[in-house]
Amino acid sequence: MPVTLKDVxxxxxxxRSAVSRAFTPGASVSAKTRAKxxxxxxxxxxxxxxxxxxxxxxxxKLIGLVSNNFHNPVxxxxxxxxxxxxxxxxxxxxxxxxxxxxxxxxxxxxxRQYSVDAVIVASxxxxxxxxxxxxxxxxAVVHSFGRCxxxxxxxxxxxxxxxxxxxxxxxxxxRGYRRVAFLGGPESATSTQDRxxxxxxxxxxxxxxxxxxxxxxxxxxxxxxxxxxREGPPAEAYFCGDDVLSLGALSALRDAGYDVPGDVGVIGxxxxxxxxxxxxxxxxxxxxxxxxxxxxxxxxxxxAEDPAMQPETRLFPCTLIERATLRPLPAAAP
Amino acid sequence: MPVTLKDVxxxxxxxRSAVSRAFTPGASVSAKTRAKxxxxxxxxxxxxxxxxxxxxxxxxKLIGLVSNNFHNPVxxxxxxxxxxxxxxxxxxxxxxxxxxxxxxxxxxxxxRQYSVDAVIVASxxxxxxxxxxxxxxxxAVVHSFGRCxxxxxxxxxxxxxxxxxxxxxxxxxxRGYRRVAFLGGPESATSTQDRxxxxxxxxxxxxxxxxxxxxxxxxxxxxxxxxxxREGPPAEAYFCGDDVLSLGALSALRDAGYDVPGDVGVIGxxxxxxxxxxxxxxxxxxxxxxxxxxxxxxxxxxxAEDPAMQPETRLFPCTLIERATLRPLPAAAP
DNA sequence: CCCGCCCTTGCAATCGGTTGCAAAAACAAC
DNA sequence: GTTGTTTTTGCAACCGATTGCAAGGGCGGG
Numbered sequence: 001m002p003v004t005l006k007d008v009x010x011x012x013x014x015x016r017s018a019v020s021r022a023f024t025p026g027a028s029v030s031a032k033t034r035a036k037x038x039x040x041x042x043x044x045x046x047x048x049x050x051x052x053x054x055x056x057x058x059x060x061k062l063i064g065l066v067s068n069n070f071h072n073p074v075x076x077x078x079x080x081x082x083x084x085x086x087x088x089x090x091x092x093x094x095x096x097x098x099x100x101x102x103x104x105x106x107x108x109x110x111x112r113q114y115s116v117d118a119v120i121v122a123s124x125x126x127x128x129x130x131x132x133x134x135x136x137x138x139x140a141v142v143h144s145f146g147r148c149x150x151x152x153x154x155x156x157x158x159x160x161x162x163x164x165x166x167x168x169x170x171x172x173x174x175r176g177y178r179r180v181a182f183l184g185g186p187e188s189a190t191s192t193q194d195r196x197x198x199x200x201x202x203x204x205x206x207x208x209x210x211x212x213x214x215x216x217x218x219x220x221x222x223x224x225x226x227x228x229x230r231e232g233p234p235a236e237a238y239f240c241g242d243d244v245l246s247l248g249a250l251s252a253l254r255d256a257g258y259d260v261p262g263d264v265g266v267i268g269x270x271x272x273x274x275x276x277x278x279x280x281x282x283x284x285x286x287x288x289x290x291x292x293x294x295x296x297x298x299x300x301x302x303x304a305e306d307p308a309m310q311p312e313t314r315l316f317p318c319t320l321i322e323r324a325t326l327r328p329l330p331a332a333a334p
Numbered sequence: 335m336p337v338t339l340k341d342v343x344x345x346x347x348x349x350r351s352a353v354s355r356a357f358t359p360g361a362s363v364s365a366k367t368r369a370k371x372x373x374x375x376x377x378x379x380x381x382x383x384x385x386x387x388x389x390x391x392x393x394x395k396l397i398g399l400v401s402n403n404f405h406n407p408v409x410x411x412x413x414x415x416x417x418x419x420x421x422x423x424x425x426x427x428x429x430x431x432x433x434x435x436x437x438x439x440x441x442x443x444x445x446r447q448y449s450v451d452a453v454i455v456a457s458x459x460x461x462x463x464x465x466x467x468x469x470x471x472x473x474a475v476v477h478s479f480g481r482c483x484x485x486x487x488x489x490x491x492x493x494x495x496x497x498x499x500x501x502x503x504x505x506x507x508x509r510g511y512r513r514v515a516f517l518g519g520p521e522s523a524t525s526t527q528d529r530x531x532x533x534x535x536x537x538x539x540x541x542x543x544x545x546x547x548x549x550x551x552x553x554x555x556x557x558x559x560x561x562x563x564r565e566g567p568p569a570e571a572y573f574c575g576d577d578v579l580s581l582g583a584l585s586a587l588r589d590a591g592y593d594v595p596g597d598v599g600v601i602g603x604x605x606x607x608x609x610x611x612x613x614x615x616x617x618x619x620x621x622x623x624x625x626x627x628x629x630x631x632x633x634x635x636x637x638a639e640d641p642a643m644q645p646e647t648r649l650f651p652c653t654l655i656e657r658a659t660l661r662p663l664p665a666a667a668p
Numbered sequence: 669c670c671c672g673c674c675c676t677t678g679c680a681a682t683c684g685g686t687t688g689c690a691a692a693a694a695c696a697a698c
Numbered sequence: 699g700t701t702g703t704t705t706t707t708g709c710a711a712c713c714g715a716t717t718g719c720a721a722g723g724g725c726g727g728g
Binding site for chain 1: 381382421
Binding site for chain 2: 713
């Protein structure tokens with residue numbers, strides 16, 4: 001039933017090699033042969049088997065896209081961009097959902113079985129060691145949204161989380177907030193740790209207190225804020241480690257009768273689409289998701305090309321997006 | 335560098351066939367040989383190449399997951415469940431993003447190139463013809479969230495959209511609403527058409543008016559509701575063709591000073607996670623996403639097994655989820 | 669101890685392409 | 699027309715597995 005190279009060769013009256021070459025850009029084929037082959041292929045509806053070709057060339061054009069974050073809406077945007085970016089380059093994403101198990105071994109085995117050209121780990125909650133496991137298994141791997149270290153063990157693309165923390169601190173300080181606090185994602189996530197460290201570092205006064213939600217999700221943000229409110233009055237303003245967390249916190253605050261930004265200020269991080277929805281109007285720090293993903297794909301391909309490549313870190317600057325959950329800047333003194 | 339079957343055979347001191355058989359459940363191997371092979375494989379860190387095996391067996395365990403809906407948050411849940419469901423069965427999702435182009439030909443070619451075992455089209459906006467294109471190309475295809483017809487051209491799994499429309503109509507009528515309207519997604523989407531038809535069918539009075547947002551998205555729902563409000567006062571209640579649309583409409587209504595459910599009622603469809611978030615509390619009709627996805631996978635596998643299978647439709651019942659965007663039922667008359 | 673049967677095993681062909689190599693063809697220059 | 703050079707082309711081996719077939723080995727029964 002399926003049409004193979006042999007069928008095309010037979011019909012075009014040429015050898016199998018000729019057909020193969022006609023489909024290989026840059027191979028040595030005369031215009032005449034190519035025309036014959038293309039015609040035969042069209043008539044037969046031939047599509048070369050990527051599997052068979054991968055077997056000899058060693059390249060599958062398959063990219064493993066690994067994530068554990070299927071509850072943060074920002075990841076829908078992330079998947080959208082990854083899949084489109086890969087498709088534009090003629091690559092195919094093989095999606096791996098790590099939600100059930102954080103054990104790398106299983107996914108390593110399966111990605112090796114399919115001999116993916118490269119793996120992209122898209123997660124801000126997985127430790128650097130995780131991506132390392134892929135590397136040690138001989139896979140070309142890039143960690144997107146990971147922790148950016150001086151001497152990374154695998155290439156990392158993302159933002160300078162500490163710098164974002166400082167930006168949040170300065171933003172709050174400039175608006176005259178005094179008693180501020182941090183509400184982060186899981187304490188074990190490197191992104192949480194770095195954002196907090198930067199926040200404390202950039203804050204002019206005593207280190208602000210910190211609380212941690214159990215996950216990067218609405219429910220977790222809401223629950224943690226509720227717990228916090230039960231223990232006492234809220235701070236004047238919160239830096240939340242993530243937008244969806246901010247929204248959860250926001251809902252808890254408003255339910256408890258606090259006006260935002262009248263009584264309490266909130267600043268998030270990500271600028272996911274939803275943050276701009278009317279009704280939320282979340283002031284936040286934008287993470288340039290598109291640029292991060294484009295760079296991740298580029299790095300992954302470079303690494304696939306040259307496995308000995310020195311791991312490098314690519315950082316992208318974040319920008320403040322002012323909306324309506326912080327009080328405005330005081331008018332400049334005359 | 336990569337370990338192959340030959341290496342294992344050499345090390346275990348057996349033939350390549352023996353190794354292959356040791357990894358094939360049900361093949362004829364003695365316990366002794368199997369032990370030798372397993373030991374050698376373990377020591378070498380051998381993982382059989384799925385590609386090579388696919389070449390001879392004709393099965394790749396790759397499933398094409400095709401969607402064009404990367405802006406409706408409910409699809410993050412959908413992807414989560416699909417990937418997990420497939421992984422549990424030892425299958426791998428090859429994700430295809432159709433956002434750029436609605437032309438099936440391109441994606442058909444690429445899915446054939448990778449000889450996926452089956453394709454699942456997950457979309458409520460693509461026409462039945464779309465999945466048909468896959469089928470005609472000889473691919474085993476199932477349409478998830480598609481239109482459920484009496485004699486489907488490809489297997490379809492989803493809900494009875496017309497029944498949902500009727501349920502919405504009855505729900506609104508029971509609460510004493512009189513002037514109601516429909517706010518749907520793209521008019522061309524079959525889901526929109528069927529929901530509207532059912533809504534009108536189930537409505538006791540004159541057919542309610544209908545409006546259509548340009549997409550299943552927050553922005554589109556909000557824009558359409560704003561346009562509607564500019565033209566005159568709102569209806570007493572709206573049946574929105576989708577939750578995210580409802581949220582957009584809700585935000586437009588509240589911005590315009592209307593209280594929900596005080597002034598206007600809203601009922602959605604899907605019951606995505608976000609619908610339950612505090613602050614939204616959307617009354618909606620729940621679509622059993624988990625069951626639909628499980629059935630889709632089952633059907634896809636059956637079809638892959640037996641390509642001649644008669645296409646069938648699997649419908650799942652929806653249930654009303656009462657939250658806070660409709661006025662309560664009137665107390666029963668004594 | 670011999671025979672027959674069944675379970676194991678290895679050989680070799682196959683899946684659908686790719687590619688190095690050498691022969692053949694095309695072309696240019698003389 | 700001959701010679702030399704550059705393309706084009708086909709042959710055949712190979713990528714890493716699977717599998718039908720026939721030979722080999724183990725085992726029970728006589």
